[in-house]
Amino acid sequence: MSLFGLACSNFKRSVKEYASLIIALAFSVFIFFNFQNVVFSDSMDVLENFNKDYIDMIVQAASFIFGVFLFFFIWYATDVFLSQRKREIGIYTFMGLDNVRIGKMYAIEAFLIGVFSLAAGLVFGILFSKLFQMLLLRISDISVDIRFSFSLPPVLITSVIFGIIYGIMIIKGYVSIVRSSVLSMLSDAKRQEMKNENIFLTIFKVVLGLAVLGTGYVFAINTGGLQSLVYGLLAVILVVAGTYLLYGGAIPFFIRKLTENKKFLYEKERNLWVNNLAYRIRRNYRTYGIVTVLMICSVTVLATSIALKQRYEKMIHFQEHYFCQVTAMHRLDKEQIEKGISEKNQVLYGNEISLTLLNPDVFHRERGSYGIVPCSVLKEAAKEAELDFPYEDIKEDEAVYLSHVYLMSFMEFDPNTTAEIGEESYHVLAQDDTAYLGRLQESMNIYVVSDKTYEKLKTLGLECFIYGFQIAEPENAEASRAYLDTLVEKEGDSFTVGYNMFLPDRGEMAWIPIMYSLCVFMFVTLILAAGSIIFIKLNNDAYEDIERYKILKKLGVSEDVLKRAMKHEIRFTYYCPFVLMVITSYFSVRALGNVMKTELTTVNVYSAVAIILLFFFIYLVSVRAFQKKVLK
Amino acid sequence: MRKIVEVKDLVKGFGRREYETAVLKGISLDIYEKDFIAVMGPSGAGKSTLLNMLSTLDKPTRGQIILDGKDVTRADNKLLSILRRDKIGFIFQEYNLLDNMTLQDNIALPLSLNGEKSRVILEKVERMAELFGLKPHLKKYPWQLSGGQKQRGASARALITQPEIIFADEPTGALDSKSSKELLTSLRLANEEEGATILMVTHDAYTASYAKQVYMLVDGQIQSRLNSKGDRKFFYDEILQLLASMGGDRE
Ligand SMILES: Nc1ncnc2c1ncn2[C@@H]1O[C@H](COP(=O)(O)OP(=O)(O)OP(=O)(O)O)[C@@H](O)[C@H]1O
Ligand SMILES: [Mg+2]
Numbered sequence: 001m002s003l004f005g006l007a008c009s010n011f012k013r014s015v016k017e018y019a020s021l022i023i024a025l026a027f028s029v030f031i032f033f034n035f036q037n038v039v040f041s042d043s044m045d046v047l048e049n050f051n052k053d054y055i056d057m058i059v060q061a062a063s064f065i066f067g068v069f070l071f072f073f074i075w076y077a078t079d080v081f082l083s084q085r086k087r088e089i090g091i092y093t094f095m096g097l098d099n100v101r102i103g104k105m106y107a108i109e110a111f112l113i114g115v116f117s118l119a120a121g122l123v124f125g126i127l128f129s130k131l132f133q134m135l136l137l138r139i140s141d142i143s144v145d146i147r148f149s150f151s152l153p154p155v156l157i158t159s160v161i162f163g164i165i166y167g168i169m170i171i172k173g174y175v176s177i178v179r180s181s182v183l184s185m186l187s188d189a190k191r192q193e194m195k196n197e198n199i200f201l202t203i204f205k206v207v208l209g210l211a212v213l214g215t216g217y218v219f220a221i222n223t224g225g226l227q228s229l230v231y232g233l234l235a236v237i238l239v240v241a242g243t244y245l246l247y248g249g250a251i252p253f254f255i256r257k258l259t260e261n262k263k264f265l266y267e268k269e270r271n272l273w274v275n276n277l278a279y280r281i282r283r284n285y286r287t288y289g290i291v292t293v294l295m296i297c298s299v300t301v302l303a304t305s306i307a308l309k310q311r312y313e314k315m316i317h318f319q320e321h322y323f324c325q326v327t328a329m330h331r332l333d334k335e336q337i338e339k340g341i342s343e344k345n346q347v348l349y350g351n352e353i354s355l356t357l358l359n360p361d362v363f364h365r366e367r368g369s370y371g372i373v374p375c376s377v378l379k380e381a382a383k384e385a386e387l388d389f390p391y392e393d394i395k396e397d398e399a400v401y402l403s404h405v406y407l408m409s410f411m412e413f414d415p416n417t418t419a420e421i422g423e424e425s426y427h428v429l430a431q432d433d434t435a436y437l438g439r440l441q442e443s444m445n446i447y448v449v450s451d452k453t454y455e456k457l458k459t460l461g462l463e464c465f466i467y468g469f470q471i472a473e474p475e476n477a478e479a480s481r482a483y484l485d486t487l488v489e490k491e492g493d494s495f496t497v498g499y500n501m502f503l504p505d506r507g508e509m510a511w512i513p514i515m516y517s518l519c520v521f522m523f524v525t526l527i528l529a530a531g532s533i534i535f536i537k538l539n540n541d542a543y544e545d546i547e548r549y550k551i552l553k554k555l556g557v558s559e560d561v562l563k564r565a566m567k568h569e570i571r572f573t574y575y576c577p578f579v580l581m582v583i584t585s586y587f588s589v590r591a592l593g594n595v596m597k598t599e600l601t602t603v604n605v606y607s608a609v610a611i612i613l614l615f616f617f618i619y620l621v622s623v624r625a626f627q628k629k630v631l632k
Numbered sequence: 633m634r635k636i637v638e639v640k641d642l643v644k645g646f647g648r649r650e651y652e653t654a655v656l657k658g659i660s661l662d663i664y665e666k667d668f669i670a671v672m673g674p675s676g677a678g679k680s681t682l683l684n685m686l687s688t689l690d691k692p693t694r695g696q697i698i699l700d701g702k703d704v705t706r707a708d709n710k711l712l713s714i715l716r717r718d719k720i721g722f723i724f725q726e727y728n729l730l731d732n733m734t735l736q737d738n739i740a741l742p743l744s745l746n747g748e749k750s751r752v753i754l755e756k757v758e759r760m761a762e763l764f765g766l767k768p769h770l771k772k773y774p775w776q777l778s779g780g781q782k783q784r785g786a787s788a789r790a791l792i793t794q795p796e797i798i799f800a801d802e803p804t805g806a807l808d809s810k811s812s813k814e815l816l817t818s819l820r821l822a823n824e825e826e827g828a829t830i831l832m833v834t835h836d837a838y839t840a841s842y843a844k845q846v847y848m849l850v851d852g853q854i855q856s857r858l859n860s861k862g863d864r865k866f867f868y869d870e871i872l873q874l875l876a877s878m879g880g881d882r883e
Binding site: 259262263265268269270271272275276279280548551552554555556557558559561 | 736
């Protein structure tokens with residue numbers, strides 16, 4: 001039989017045997033394709049008109065995350081495959097095949113599996129693409145007609161990226177086979193890994209792992225300022241490295257110590273399962289590492305989604321706090337305007353704020369529009385507009401800067417900021433993004449100053465009056481336009497009274513809900529991937545365990561005891577990454593909260609609950625599958 | 633002397649109905665406390681079959697095996713598990729130590745799963761290690777042990793629960809003569825000092841000479857038996873004579 005023929009017949013057999021791996025690979029292709037497909041579909045075109053830059057940036061970030069995910073996932077899948085195959089393929093050495101040819105055979109076989117998985121993933125991906133998009137837009141609350149569209153770029157991109165990653169893995173496997181000796185190939189399953197390691201090396205690993213992880217956490221906590229990107233990147237690298245080191249050092253060390261404590265070990269079924277764990281964790285540490293990283297990613301992604309949603313709602317809230325603002329160079333009668341609007345609409349609240357416009361050179365700047373507002377006036381206006389105003393007495397040399405709601409910002413408020421206005425220097429107490437002056441705060445730099453200071457600085461500029469109103473049904477705003485038009489006054493070419501109406505138009509920000517629904521999908525994908533990796537691994541372990549459990553049954557250990565031992569062991573394999581994930585995601589979510597300027601602690605709780613429920617389910621399935629395999 | 637096992641007219645056949653061939657053709661024997669019996673016989677005589685029956689790993693076609701007053705041929709799986717756990721110890725030809733734990737943990741396994749106190753377990757493991765000369769090897773994993781050490785480890789594990797009876801199938805089958813001797817000496821010590829009851833299957837006269845009685849199984853039936861008069865070398869010669877008289881062309 002030719003090499004290719006041999007590989008083909010192997011492949012045929014492995015389709016059944018490695019079904020779970022093929023499904024896993026096809027699943028990752030499926031997800032990646034669908035994501036790309038959304039990016040290239042018509043539905044995104046509608047949105048891109050509004051905010052192409054943002055969309056490009058976020059799509060790239062998401063692509064990167066998916067890419068990383070794909071990389072780890074494929075790495076893992078092929079690794080399992082390789083070690084299983086090595087054992088079998090090793091037998092061919094007795095048929096006179098040399099390493100290079102065995103390596104080639106493996107490569108062909110792996111290639112066939114890859115092509116098969118890619119094709120399966122793409123076919124299902126294309127079939128389900130419409131459903132996927134519909135779900136996505138449904139969650140995003142966006143109504144766009146979706147046609148069944150098929151375009152080549154997503155297929156090509158998916159194939160190329162999968163091809164590259166999988167290709168690297170095939171080459172890696174090939175090299176590892178060519179390099180390995182026949183004996184090690186045959187005894188790859190032979191367990192040498194409990195070899196006693198140098199105690200100093202162990203301690204070094206333990207300390208290094210904890211230190212690296214800890215440093216990562218510190219960086220994560222300190223994000224929020226200008227260094228956020230650098231800190232964030234460092235935190236990611238350190239946490240990933242630290243997680244791996246932990247599984248390679250501290251955790252096996254700890255379990256090893258448990259097996260040495262006979263008082264603990266000889267209780268209950270521990271002698272069985274703790275020993276089993278100790279034996280496994282060294283060889284499985286990479287799997288645990290991958291699973292934990294995937295889980296942290298998933299929670300962070302979920303947090304991103306929720307943060308986006310929170311910010312989005314806050315932005316909408318900020319922008320729509322007033323349905324219209326009337327600006328006048330002289331005082332108008334607020335009650336009068338309110339009455340006018342009331343003819344067509346029910347007014348919820350309205351206020352009047354005096355604002356002095358100052359030239360940028362008063363602030364020692366070249367351009368931009370600047371203004372100041374007296375404290376007492378704003379306090380009164382805030383009350384009328386149902387807003388909080390927490391600044392009781394702003395002192396004469398103090399000011400509060402009114403900003404607006406950003407999606408995310410790398411600027412941290414520095415409590416030592418000063419504002420130079422005219423000749424004086426004012427201490428900026430706070431930066432406030434409450435919509436006191438509504439969208440005016442987006443286009444102007446406005447400071448709240450004490451009444452005395454206001455009176456003093458007023459002379460440097462031009463005082464005007466802002467009247468903001470909100471109505472019960474902003475959709476019906478147009479009805480009041482006719483009245484508002486009657487207010488407009490002109491003096492020569494310039495307006496002395498004008499108004500701005502803010503219609504509920506969210507098109508500009510429509511990409512945000514799209515993003516957060518994408519994030520929810522990513523969360524589900526990643527967490528399913530993590531669960532399925534543990535599942536595949538356990539299935540694999542079960543094959544190895546069959547002999548062991550046979551012996552135990554011969555010795556008269558009852559099935560109940562064996563089942564309990566199994567449950568403990570399997571539970572640990574799910575709990576351990578889970579606990580580490582809970583700890584790490586606390587920091588990653590906090591880092592995100594720092595950058596997005598929002599409180600996300602509840603995300604940790606919710607995601608932990610969601611994951612533990614899902615894992616509990618997978619755990620039950622695993623236990624059953626394991627028992628079936630091992631106890632027959 | 634207390635009777636531990638009573639076998640009555642045991643028959644075992646393999647295959648279906650008319651094609652059935654009887655491997656054991658009506659075996660009866662009694663095993664008493666502190667017995668050390670070796671079952672010998674040519675290959676295919678049914679030695680392993682008999683042992684599997686006695687040690688409850690297999691069920692006979694007909695006949696009774698009464699262990700501790702209970703007929704094990706009628707026992708359900710649960711009771712069998714309990715019997716195996718509490719009354720029977722096993723030594724297999726291929727050691728059957730668990731490769732993912734140390735020798736110490738392997739020996740301790742039956743007791744720790746029975747819920748014994750860890751202090752007691754440690755003491756007993758110590759004593760067994762002493763008996764089988766395994767003290768320096770307790771911290772090692774099975775792959776770090778020689779065949780003889782593994783087999784002695786398996787024997788220690790079998791003995792630690794102080795079972796009513798120990799069954800051993802070709803315990804020296806995979807050992808060289810020196811390791812065999814060490815193992816057999818330990819087993820005899822266990823028999824004499826700890827009062828362990830042992831039934832082992834072997835085709836090797838030297839191994840059999842360590843026992844107190846030798847049963848000769850030929851063609852599914854116990855053809856003859858020999859009792860040792862105390863001297864091992866003398867017993868060994870007696871066994872060889874018996875084998876020769878049976879027309880055996882064996883060593
Ligand atoms: N499961 C089975 N099905 C059919 N026949 C069997 C089965 N087990 C054993 N036999 C047959 O029963 C006979 C006795 O086998 P047994 O293994 O008991 O021999 P033995 O005395 O232990 O031989 P040896 O010294 O070679 O180990 C043999 O002829 C064997 O082929
Ligand atoms: Mg046999």
